[in-house]
Amino acid sequence: MAQKNAVALGFFDGVHIGHGALLRTASEAAKLSGLSSVALTFDTHPAQALRGGEPMLLSTPEERRELMRRFYGIETVRVLPFDKTLRETPWQVFAEEMLLGALNAGLLVCGEDFRFGRGAEGTAKLLSAFCAERGVPCRVVPQVCLDGPPVSSTRIRALLRSGDFNAALRLLGHPFLLCGTVVHGLHNGARLGFPTANLPLEARLLPPNGVYAATVEVDGREYISVTNIGVHPTLGALSAPLAESWLPDFSGDLYGKPIRLLLHAFLRPEQHFDSTDALIEQVHRDESAVRTFFAER
Numbered sequence: 001m002a003q004k005n006a007v008a009l010g011f012f013d014g015v016h017i018g019h020g021a022l023l024r025t026a027s028e029a030a031k032l033s034g035l036s037s038v039a040l041t042f043d044t045h046p047a048q049a050l051r052g053g054e055p056m057l058l059s060t061p062e063e064r065r066e067l068m069r070r071f072y073g074i075e076t077v078r079v080l081p082f083d084k085t086l087r088e089t090p091w092q093v094f095a096e097e098m099l100l101g102a103l104n105a106g107l108l109v110c111g112e113d114f115r116f117g118r119g120a121e122g123t124a125k126l127l128s129a130f131c132a133e134r135g136v137p138c139r140v141v142p143q144v145c146l147d148g149p150p151v152s153s154t155r156i157r158a159l160l161r162s163g164d165f166n167a168a169l170r171l172l173g174h175p176f177l178l179c180g181t182v183v184h185g186l187h188n189g190a191r192l193g194f195p196t197a198n199l200p201l202e203a204r205l206l207p208p209n210g211v212y213a214a215t216v217e218v219d220g221r222e223y224i225s226v227t228n229i230g231v232h233p234t235l236g237a238l239s240a241p242l243a244e245s246w247l248p249d250f251s252g253d254l255y256g257k258p259i260r261l262l263l264h265a266f267l268r269p270e271q272h273f274d275s276t277d278a279l280i281e282q283v284h285r286d287e288s289a290v291r292t293f294f295a296e297r
Contacts, residue, residue, distance in 0.1 A: 002104050003035075003036050003104065004035050004036075004104055004105070004106030004107075005030070005035055005036045005037070005038040005076075005103055005104055005105055005106060005107075006026040006027070006029045006030035006033070006035040006036070006037050006038065006105075006106065006107040006108075006109065007026065007038045007039070007040055007099060007103050007105045007107070007108050007109065008022050008023050008025070008026035008037075008038070008039045008040070008074070008109045008110075009022075009040050009099075009108065009109065009110040009114055009116070010022060010039075010040075010041065010110065010111060010114065011041055011042055011045060011046065011153075012039065012041050012064050012068065013045065013057050013058050013059055013064070013153040014058035014059050014153050014156055014172055015059065015064055015067035015068055015071070015072075015172070015174070016151050016152075016153065016156060016171050016172045016173060017144055017146065017151055017171060017172070017173035018111070018143060018144040018150065018151040018152065020071065020072055020144075020173055021141050021142075021144050022109050022110070022111055022141045023039060023068055023072035023074055024072050024073075025109050025139055025141055026038075026039070026074070026107070026109040027072050027073040027074055029107055029109070029139070030075075030107075033106065033107065035106050035107060036075050036076065037073065037074050037075045037076070038074070038075065038076045038077070038078060038103060039068050039074045039076075039077045039078070040078050040080065040098075040099075040103065041061070041064060041077060041078070041079055041080070042079065042080050042081070042082040042086075043061060043079050043080065043081050043082060044081070044082040045057065045082075046082060046120075056157065056203075056204055056205035057204050057205065058153060058156060058157065058160075058204070058205055059177065059204075060179065060202065060204070061079050062179050063177045063178070063179050064077065065077040065079075066177060066179065066260065067174065067177055070174075071173075071174050078103065080098075087118065088118050089117060089118060090117055090118050090121070091116055091117025091118065091121050091122025091126065091127075092117070092122075092130065093117075094116060094117050094122070095117075095122070095127060095130050095131075100134065100136065105136060106136065106137075107136070107137045107138075107139070108127065108131055108136065108137070108138045108139070109138075109139045109141060110124050110127060110138070110139075110140060110141070111124065111140070111141055111142075111143065112124050112140050112141065112142055112143060113143065114127070114140075124140045125140075128140060146170065146171060147167075147170070147171075151171045155171060156168045156171050156172060157205055159171070160205055160206075160207060160208065161205070163208045165207050165208055165210075165263075165266040166265060166266055168207075169264075169265070175214075175215070175262035175263055175264045176207055176262070176263040177260060177261070177262055177263075178199060178201070178243055178260075178261040178262075178263070179258070179259070179260050179261070180199045180200060180201075180202075180258070180259065180261075181199075181256060181257065181258050181259070182197045182198060182199060182254045182255055182256060182257050182259055183198050183199070183200055183255070184198070184255060185198040185242070185244070192276060192279070192280055192283075193280065194226075194246040194248070194280075194283055195246065196228075196244040196245055196246050197216060197218075197225075197244070197245045197246075197247065197254045197259060198242055198243070198244050198245075199242070199243040199244075199245070199259065199261055200240075200242060200243075201229075201240070201241055201242065201243055206229065206241060207229055207263060207266070208229075208266065208269070209229055209230035209231070209241060209269065209270040210228070210229060210230065210266055210267070210268055210269045210270050211226065211227065211228050211266075211267045211268050211269075211270065211286050212226075212227045212228075212229065212263040212264070212265065212266055212267060213226075213263075213264045213265040213267055213289065213290045213293040213294065214226070214227040214245060214261060214262060214263050214264060214290075215261075215262045215264065216245050216247055216250075216259050216260070216261050216262075217259060217260040217262070218250075218254060218257055218258075218259045218260075219257070223247040223249055223250045224247070224248070224249060224290055224291065224294055225245040225246060225247050225261070225290070226245070226246045226248070226283065226286045226287050226290050227243060227244065227245040227246075227261065227263065228243075228244045228245075228270060229241055229242075229243050229244075229263075229270070230242070230270035231270070232244065232270075243261060245261060246283070246287075248287055264293070264294075265293055267286060267289055267290070267293075268286070
């Protein structure tokens with residue numbers, strides 16, 4: 001008999017603490033019931049297809065997958081294309097053929113505001129009734145509230161746009177994750193004594209320009225990092241923001257390597273310095289602040 005799965009449903013942009021309540025429910029139920037834990041998400045935000053405009057996303061599919069695995073123990077993440085066929089599938093057909101069929105759900109978990117199927121006609125209430133008729137448990141998880149309103153990706157986007165990164169982190173419940181491959185830059189940092197791992201940033205909603213206490217994971221090891229997101233105005237402004245991470249405890253070549261960059265706290269805004277000496281002095285003050293941050297955690 002094929003393995004039954006506990007399936008969490010949602011788009012999960014950013015994988016915030018509201019999503020976490022859903023994912024944790026699926027993960028813990030899977031362990032207790034001998035199921036495998038699965039999260040079902042989509043390659044494109046439904047708003048893009050349904051309303052013609054996609055919000056700037058907090059995370060890529062790869063980052064969503066890593067966050068769900070790392071923080072909530074989800075074993076498998078299925079990413080479906082949100083294409084014309086899927087948009088026109090009635091919710092009952094999707095539930096029968098995809099959720100109970102292809103995903104072999106032995107348990108379904110969704111949020112109380114979950115909508116799916118053609119015209120977003122499927123709701124958590126309808127899904128619960130559908131599952132009850134077929135003897136499949138369906139758990140509907142209430143919204144999580146923190147500092148007032150329910151936690152949502154929309155609310156986190158608003159905080160990032162206003163520059164309040166640390167408040168956004170409270171709602172995320174984990175460091176802000178950026179995944180990518182290290183590329184060559186202008187090598188200015190190396191010439192000044194702090195070589196950086198440069199990560200190009202995809203079209204997405206980015207944290208505010210500035211310096212962060214961060215960690216970088218590469219080749220299975222984690223290093224503290226002084227990370228600047230921005231256009232480094234002192235050494236010649238870039239045309240697009242770049243994540244530049246100095247790993248003071250690492251020596252070696254990172255070019256071409258995939259890394260995971262986790263931003264733990266915003267330290268200061270990006271700024272222009274009148275001289276390279278002033279920049280170097282500030283970078284070492286930033287290093288001290290990063291070391292203090294991690295020592296006091």
